[in-house]
Amino acid sequence: MAPKKSPSAAPATKADIQAMMAQIAKLYDANRRWTDDLKIHFDVAVENIRHDLLAANKEEIESLKDRSGQHHRRIERLEMQAGINVA
Numbered sequence: 001m002a003p004k005k006s007p008s009a010a011p012a013t014k015a016d017i018q019a020m021m022a023q024i025a026k027l028y029d030a031n032r033r034w035t036d037d038l039k040i041h042f043d044v045a046v047e048n049i050r051h052d053l054l055a056a057n058k059e060e061i062e063s064l065k066d067r068s069g070q071h072h073r074r075i076e077r078l079e080m081q082a083g084i085n086v087a
Contacts, residue, residue: 012020079085
């Protein structure tokens with residue numbers, strides 16, 4: 001006696017295959033949109049980090065310049081107090 005075939009074991013028709021292909025195309029499109037969105041968010045995050053690092057670097061440079069100027073004034077004051085005349 002041959003085993004009974006269930007309805008799900010029936011061979012796929014062209015319509016079945018076309019429906020599956022349409023579903024796969026929808027999933028492919030959704031995946032592409034998700035990937036594009038992810039790339040945009042990543043680019044924005046990288047740009048924000050880059051901007052923050054540039055600003056921090058500029059602040060550090062300004063801080064070093066200020067400190068350098070303060071040292072220069074301090075050295076001049078010490079030289080004047082010590083009676084050293086450096087031209």
